[in-house]
Amino acid sequence: METERIHYDNKIVKYFAYATIFWGLVGMLVGLLIALQLAHPIFNFNTAFLTFGRIRPIHTNAVIFAFVGNAIFTGVYHSMQRLLKTRMYSDLLSYFHFWGWQLIIVLAAITLALGFTMSKEYAELEWPIDIMIAVVWLAFGYNMFGTIAKRRVQHLYVAIWFYIASWVTVTVLHVFNSIEIPVSLLKSYPVYAGLQDALVQWWYGHNAVAFFLTTPYLGLMYYYLPKQANRPIYSYRMGIIHFWALVFIYIWTGPHHLLYQSVPNWAQTLGTVFSVMLIAPSWGGMINGLLTLRGAWDRVREDPVLKFMVVAVTAYGMSTFEGPMMSTKLVNAITHFTDWTIGHVHIGGMAWNGFLTFSMLYYLIPRLFNTKLYSVKWANTHFWLGTLGILLYAIPLYWAAITQSLMWKEFTEEGFLRYPNFMETVVQILPMYYTRALGGLLYLSGAVLFVVNIVKTIRQGSFVADEVAEVQPLPTYPSNRMEGEKRHAWLERKPLQFTFWVIVAVVIASVVSIVPFLSVKSNIATIESMKPYSPLELQGRDIYIREGCYTCHSQMVRPFRSETERYGDYAKAGEFVYDHPFQWGSKRTGPDLLRAGVPGGKMYKTAAWHYNHFLDPQKMNQQSIMPAYPWLITNALDTSTTAAKIRVMKWLGVPYPEGYEKEANKDLMHQASQIAAELQGNGIDITPDKEIIAMIAYMHKLGRDIALPGGNEKTEKDIKPAPDLLEDESSLTQGKALYATYCAACHGPEGQGNAVGPNLTDNYWLHGGTNDDIFHSIYNGFPEKGMPAQNAMLKPEELQKVFSFVISIIGTNPPNAKAPQGEVFNR
Amino acid sequence: MKLIQYALGEFAANGIYQAIALIIFMLVFIAIVIHTYSLKKSFVDQMAQSPLDESNPNVNSKTDQP
Structure with missing residues (x-):
């Protein structure tokens, strides 16, 4: 048969490969x-843009969308041209896609x-970048489907199905999770609140893992593994079942x-059941991949x-067993x-995505050159x-978790938390954090060696x-099914119909999972005492979001005794109806803050x-790993945005009074003045216009509205008789160490008192001596x-020691x- | 075993959503398995060969080794 000569575009593949390596x-x-x-706060460098809360999203975005994203495009642009035996549909769209994506990464x-x-x-990412992502993603899709349309093969290979499913699903996910109302050029609020927002976000979040980190990579696996092994995939039939089962099941599991958490039980069970089912495909x-090497x-x-x-591929199998296990309630x-989640995602990220990317580039670069x-x-x-880096990264985190x-x-035998101080549990795992960093360093060292090897390879070759x-040109086939042609074989040569069924699979789950929550009033028990955030609290909340506090602090007390004893009352869905966006978090590097504002509560701080x-x-606590935020004290609060924020919140259904946006800053300043006065009363030199004031207002809002009148969170004030005084040196030394950790910040290192707390060494006592x-x-x-x-x-024995130490310093x-x-009391 | 009993208990107690989801999935899954294994072997073999069907004999002669 007559053949024709075509030219594959390797330049776009090279561009994306370089971007993959760089990012x-x-x-x-x-x-x-x-x-x-995380191992030591000194590495935050007391600099706003280098603190953990801001840098952590840069890491996740850089790895997911820059590194893995560019790797996907590298593989897709390379393999798609060869599997479809055609050049990409449009060079212009290819380069628009490349430069647009890099611009998005830089802006991110x-x-x-x-x-x-x-x-x-x-x-x-904020709304203008979300729009840019949508535009660039559509360009990629147009180019991809255009290429499929002009292909010179009749049927689409399984790798192409995975690319199609990834594109379709990411489009749906991105659009629906990014529906937000702008407040300003770089600030917006999502239309969803609380429970709704959480469900939509984790429908998105989990499926970002599924359809950005997994399905496109499965497409790469189905192409590059047979290429490198020089043998066909073990079972093409298994590939078909793998594809449809995966696409159908994944979307339910968010x-x-x-x-x-404060989510209906049926939704939780749905997530669990489908997660466990996901093991099979x-x-x-994984088996299909590994057996290809038979x-x-x-x-x-x-x-x-x-x-x-x-x-x-093995890590893919391990991760997809571990994930479903973590999805069972027990x-x-x-x-x-805990850090288990971090270990889990890094097995996926470093081993599945990272190693498959390295293998693809080791395969590709010599061929391109x-x-x-x-x-x-x-x-x-x-x-x-x-x-070794992966093992040293993940194992310590599992151990830490x-x-x-x-x-x-x-709990102790007496029914108290054995480790009531959260800090004790952090200190215990710090060695694991250092080991994890060592694992990361090894992994990075390997990557640097990879880059040197690739650069040397490029230098010795010549780019094609x-x-x-x-x-061969594609013969013309009838559009309808031919005699004896099976339905799936027909579907594989009909990309539009194929894509339609992928959309059906994805949308069914999305509809069942999310639609029941779209009407908040009919599904979430409302709590009458919940009030919208005051303007100052709203501004404080936005600072909390800006600083990425959610990366370390959850706002979700689960109904476990160990959590209600530590933090306070468990969370109810009705508490979050004004939370645009929700702040439930997914990791507790620090304690939960849901009840931080309950007066007299376990988490309350002045x-x-x-x-x-x-x-x-x-x-305040020598062992804390939290970074400092000194700029909150010097930065003036930007109140010019208050009216716009209130206006958008009202539009989203938050019941502020009519015209309140005009009065909001007046209320803001009134509340700020009260907080500033309280601080000034404690000897702190501060004016009401600082960001720290708004942050404190927000902290004191958390959980306050749901606390019962009189304080259902109040610590029981049963009178405890003083224990026996300890006078041995060891006990007093330990008491001194405890004092240094828990008391010195407010009472001075030697008990002399400071701006916050009174002198403990004299004979005057505010509450009796x-x-x-x-x-x-x-x-x-x-x-x-x-x-x-x-x-x-x-613990009781620690209380006895610190009490004994305090008594021992009287008169020093x-x-x-x-x-x-206070009153004099002569001992 | 307890885990399975727990999951089944949850399933029964929490209404129709999971049941619908599971039934839809199982029907689709069974249909795909039956259909897939009724595909002609020659077609399946040909598709499995797709990545290996290089049509560019003139380049990359040095890249047999990694």
Whole structure:
């Protein structure tokens, strides 16, 4: 038969490959930085745009959309031309896609560093960038479907199906999760609130994993693994089942991110059931990939490309078993909010996506440059550095997760939390955080070696920009099914019909999962006492979002005794109806803050405490890993946006009074003045116009409306008789250490008092000077005045030691002692 | 076993959504399996060969090894 010569566009493949390598290094480097920040706060450098809360989304976006995204496009543009035996439909669209995507990445990095974020994980970018993503993505889709339309093969290979499904689903996900109302050029609120927002976000978030990190990569696996192994995929039939089962099931599973949370039980169960079912197609895919190497396993020993592929596919299998297990309630109760989730996603990210990307590039670059790989030995070294890095990254995090989760849940025989102070559980896992950073460093080192190897390969080769291929023209076939032609075989040559059924599969699950929640009033029990955020609280909430506080603090107390004892009453869906966006979080590097504003509650802290804590967390608690936020104290609050924010919130259904936007700043300043006055009363020099004031207002709003009159969260003030005084040196030394951790921030390192707390070394006492009085003060605290109840933080024996130490320093007369306060009591 | 009992209990207690979802999925899944295994072997083999069907004999002669 007559053949024709065509030219594949390798230049666009090269561009995307270079971008993959560059952004991969950037993403990994930022990942290493945030790993170090979690191990020690010094790596936040006291700089706003380098703090963990802002950098973490840069890492996730860089790795997912820049590194993996560009890798997908590299593979798609390369494999699609060859599988369809045609050049891409439009060079113009190809390069528009490339440069548009890179521009989006740069804008994402800049805006996230500056704190412009929606705070929805993996969908943080603000509305103008969301629109740009949609435009560029549509251009990519147009180019892809155009290429499919002008193909010179009759049927579409399974890899192309995965590309189609990825494009279709990401389009649906991005559009529906990004419906937001702009407040200004770089600020918007999502139309969804609370529970709705959470369900839509995790429908998106999980399926971003599914249809950005998984299905396109399965397409790459179905193409590059047979290529490198030089044998066909083990079972094409299994590929068909793998594809449809995966596409149909994946989309249902989003609610497994919200188990035990304020989501209807049926939705949680739906997420669990479909997650467990997902094991079958996922493992079908893994087995199909690995069995493709039957008869070629000896080559795996020598061939680094196959080594990377084997580990990638195996990690895919491990991750897709681990994920469903984490989606069962029994396991989720332990793993959620812990580092297990981080370990899990990094097995997927570093091994499945990372290693498959490396293998694809090791395969591609020599071919694009018509040469051999510069050093197979270096590639093997890269493989082992990467593998060791993954293990050193993930295993410590699993260890940390189980350790911390069990510490959170452990009770004493008397029924108290054994580790009531959250900090104890953080300190315990810090060694694992350092080890994780070492794992990341090894992985990054391997990537650097990879880059050097690739650069050397490129230098020794010569680029084939337009690769010649000889192909046969496509014969004309009837549009309808031919005699004896099976339905799926017909579907494989009908891309439009094929795409239609993919959309049907995706949309069915989306509709069932989300539509029942679109009417908040009919589905979520409303709570009459819930009030909209005051203008100052709303501004404070936006600062909380800007600083990425949600990356470390959840606002979701699950109905476990270990959580209600630690944080307060469990969360109800009706509490979040004004939350655009929701702030439930997915990780507790720090404690949950849902009840931080309940007066007298377990999590309540005074304005002065918050001020000092934001200024210098280590001053309040030496072992804290929270970064400092000194700029909140110096930055003036931007009140010019208040009216626009209230207006948008009203439009979204938040019941502010008619015309309130005009009065909002007046109320804002009134509330700010009250908080500033309270701080000034504690000796803090602050004016009402600072951002810290808004942040404190927001902290004190959290959970306040749902607290019953009189304070259902109040710590029980049972009078505890003072324990026996300990006088041995060891006990007093331990008591001193506890004092330094829990008391010194407010009472001075030697008990001399400071701007916050009174002198403990004189004979004057605000709440009585008997041993029982002093122990009572330590035990129950005076939360309304800022003195926390230490029984929530310390164990009975620790309370006895710190009490004994406090008694021991009376009369020591340290320098710079604060003036006497209260009544004299001579011992 | 407890996990399965728990999941089944949840299933029964929480209404019709999961049941609909599961039934739809199972029907589609069974149909796809039956249909897939009724495809002609020659067609399946030909499709499986797609990635290996290189049509560019004139380039990349040096890239047999990684």
